[in-house]
Amino acid sequence: MPDLTTPSPDMVEAGAPSPAIDREFTVGRRSQSSLVLRRFLQHRLAVVSLGVFLALVLISLLGEVLWQYTSTDITDDLSQGPSKRHPMGTDSTGHDLLGQVLAGTRISILVALLVAGLSTAFGTVFGALSGFYGGRTDAVMMRTVDLLLTVPSLAILLTLSTLLAGGGGDPVTIALILASLSWLGIARVIRGLFLSLREKEYVEAARCLGATDRRIIFRHLLPNAVGPIIVNATITVAFAILAETGLSYLGFGIKFPSTSLGLLISVGQSAASTRPWLFYFPGLVIILIALTINFVGDGMRDALDPQQRRVRA
Amino acid sequence: MYVYALRRLLISGPLLLISSMIVYTLVHFTGDPLRDLEGRNPPVPPEVLQERRRLLGLDKSLPEQYWNWLSGVVTGDFGPSVKGIDIGADLSTRLAVTLRMVVLAMILAVILAMVVGVLSAVKQYSPIDYTATLLGFLALSMPVFWLAALLKEFLAIELNQLVGRTVVYTVGDSTPNLTGSFFDKLPNQLGHLVLPTIALAAVSYAAWSRYQRSSMLDVLNSDYIRLARAKGLSRSRVLVRHALRCALIPITTVVALDVGAILGGAVITERVFAWHGMGEMLLSSVNDQDVNRLLAWLMVSALIVVVFNLIADLLYAFLDPRIRYA
Numbered sequence: 177m178p179d180l181t182t183p184s185p186d187m188v189e190a191g192a193p194s195p196a197i198d199r200e201f202t203v204g205r206r207s208q209s210s211l212v213l214r215r216f217l218q219h220r221l222a223v224v225s226l227g228v229f230l231a232l233v234l235i236s237l238l239g240e241v242l243w244q245y246t247s248t249d250i251t252d253d254l255s256q257g258p259s260k261r262h263p264m265g266t267d268s269t270g271h272d273l274l275g276q277v278l279a280g281t282r283i284s285i286l287v288a289l290l291v292a293g294l295s296t297a298f299g300t301v302f303g304a305l306s307g308f309y310g311g312r313t314d315a316v317m318m319r320t321v322d323l324l325l326t327v328p329s330l331a332i333l334l335t336l337s338t339l340l341a342g343g344g345g346d347p348v349t350i351a352l353i354l355a356s357l358s359w360l361g362i363a364r365v366i367r368g369l370f371l372s373l374r375e376k377e378y379v380e381a382a383r384c385l386g387a388t389d390r391r392i393i394f395r396h397l398l399p400n401a402v403g404p405i406i407v408n409a410t411i412t413v414a415f416a417i418l419a420e421t422g423l424s425y426l427g428f429g430i431k432f433p434s435t436s437l438g439l440l441i442s443v444g445q446s447a448a449s450t451r452p453w454l455f456y457f458p459g460l461v462i463i464l465i466a467l468t469i470n471f472v473g474d475g476m477r478d479a480l481d482p483q484q485r486r487v488r489a
Numbered sequence: 490m491y492v493y494a495l496r497r498l499l500i501s502g503p504l505l506l507i508s509s510m511i512v513y514t515l516v517h518f519t520g521d522p523l524r525d526l527e528g529r530n531p532p533v534p535p536e537v538l539q540e541r542r543r544l545l546g547l548d549k550s551l552p553e554q555y556w557n558w559l560s561g562v563v564t565g566d567f568g569p570s571v572k573g574i575d576i577g578a579d580l581s582t583r584l585a586v587t588l589r590m591v592v593l594a595m596i597l598a599v600i601l602a603m604v605v606g607v608l609s610a611v612k613q614y615s616p617i618d619y620t621a622t623l624l625g626f627l628a629l630s631m632p633v634f635w636l637a638a639l640l641k642e643f644l645a646i647e648l649n650q651l652v653g654r655t656v657v658y659t660v661g662d663s664t665p666n667l668t669g670s671f672f673d674k675l676p677n678q679l680g681h682l683v684l685p686t687i688a689l690a691a692v693s694y695a696a697w698s699r700y701q702r703s704s705m706l707d708v709l710n711s712d713y714i715r716l717a718r719a720k721g722l723s724r725s726r727v728l729v730r731h732a733l734r735c736a737l738i739p740i741t742t743v744v745a746l747d748v749g750a751i752l753g754g755a756v757i758t759e760r761v762f763a764w765h766g767m768g769e770m771l772l773s774s775v776n777d778q779d780v781n782r783l784l785a786w787l788m789v790s791a792l793i794v795v796v797f798n799l800i801a802d803l804l805y806a807f808l809d810p811r812i813r814y815a
Contacts, residue, residue, distance in 0.1 A: 322504075323507060325746065325749065325794075326508045326795055326798075327508060327749065327787060327794070328749040328752040331771060331783075331787055331790065332515070334771065335516060335775065338775055339518065414629075421632045422632065422633065422634070425632070425634050425760070426756070426757065441635060459632070459635045462630075462632060466630030467626060467627065470629055470630055
């Protein structure tokens with residue numbers, strides 16, 4: 177998506193005073209995006225969380241370079257606790273858990289980002305069309321969403337997983353399955369927003385100038401909905417990480433030889449009391465990822481949606 | 490109020506009907522219930538397959554199958570199961586087991602969310618608020634089964650050792666072959682309920698307390714609360730009588746919307762604690778490609794979701810008079 181929050185150059189020129197005028201003091205002009213950035217940077221927990229999350233992504237991406245064992249390497253050490261050679265221990269076949277966690281993190285984050293991207297794109301367009309056109313179109317589209325919400329999503333996920341992937345499979349299919357249901361929330365939010373945005377004067381002005389519906393939706397309205405979209409996308413990442421974990425735990429998610437954090441925990445769970453490291457390390461990584469993303473989402477909300485922030489109770 | 494309630498009730502019927510159509514179509518395309526038979530070696534004679542097909546009604550067209558199925562369901566007959574299970578009877582025992590956990594977890598989560606949400610809104614940016622926020626985020630970021638396993642490892646085993654006998658059970662919904670009256674069974678069942686309920690409630694509680702906090706903050710900042718304080722009402726009276734009622738409206742919707750998610754969470758929780766409830770039924774029917782059992786599961790949970798939404802709508806009207814007369 178192009179950076180829609182900064183005003184386009186021609187708009188700036190029209191509004192800015194000519195530089196020839198001398199002023200006693202100057203006020204630095206700040207664009208919308210730099211204001212947002214400033215507000216986000218003030219939320220210290222969110223900034224730290226973002227740093228930790230990016231570091232995790234980077235480490236997992238470089239995992240194969242940084243660490244000597246990959247997820248499929250089999251070592252001679254069976255069921256060993258954490259040691260210098262295997263910081264997270266090994267499982268009963270001799271897999272190095274750190275190698276597996278690195279690979280699992282990579283896949284889990286990939287799935288989560290895919291789900292967030294796909295469902296945000298689809299949900300936004302769906303909600304935008306529904307809210308913009310209103311009336312009967314809106315009624316039909318929103319009743320569809322309501323209907324999909326009546327069936328517990330886990331059941332649909334399991335059914336889809338059997339249908340599309342024969343009960344679990346590769347990361348991209350799992351991401352598609354998860355995305356197929358997670359767009360409902362964002363669609364509702366954007367629809368509500370568009371219902372009020374479409375009544376604004378600037379929409380009327382744009383229409384008078386001959387702008388097409390498509391131009392109004394994508395160039396005029398969508399930039400005004402960027403805040404909720406980003407916040408929702410962030411939260412969807414956290415949701416998707418946990419949903420993938422649940423699906424893999426039930427045996428309908430990622431399958432070997434591919435691996436994910438969810439799969440690792442579900443394998444380790446049976447050994448939680450005898451070989452606790454198999455269970456705790458992948459779990460802690462998941463919590464770390466989900467927690468940092470939730471904090472980032474919280475910071476984003478404060479930064480992008482300043483009306484929601486209350487200073488005084 | 491009654492007109493409103495009746496209207497909401499009337500909408501639920503068609504909603505369920507359409508939802509049943511969608512679900513039926515979806516399941517119809519998911520799998521062939523005879524896949525297992527067809528793939529057998531030595532091959533099953535085609536006549537047998539044909540006979541099974543006829544018995545299960547698979548030789549008819551989709552609308553016809555749907556109609557037959559629906560007319561059966563209305564009279565309580567969920568159709569034949571691939572594994573020869575009486576779906577209706579099986580369903581009702583399992584439903585009782587699962588609802589016990591789900592309803593208890595929801596009550597627990599709602600009460601906790603209300604108390605903590607209101608408290609952290611009233612004492613915004615205090616240590617209480619920060620602690621609640623942090624705990625909420627932590628619960629929100631934890632896989633249900635991870636939390637469940639933690640509870641098993643630490644809470645249950647420690648507690649049982651402390652007391653010297655098993656008070657909190659970690660496996661099953663009740664001890665098998667338990668006999669006696671309802672009250673004889675109660676302590677045992679409660680012992681089995683504790684951990685799953687806590688695990689299931691934790692996640693919902695986390696999300697709901699955040700909602701409760703922000704809606705309470707919204708209300709506390711509104712003009713009518715300032716007016717109520719200005720005209721001399723006590724702080725506690727303003728909080729309870731004026732603010733809380735309004736602040737409960739958003740959370741009612743959220744709770745109703747989350748019922749589906751809780752049922753999903755219950756599937757996972759049941760698996761962790763090896764319960765023989767709805768979750769086990771869902772998993773085994775998906776694994777066995779047992780179409781009618783899966784459909785029965787989906788319809789019952791759709792019914793539960795619709796009923797909860799109905800209750801939420803009615804509560805809504807009770808809390809907010811504007812909705813009643815709209």
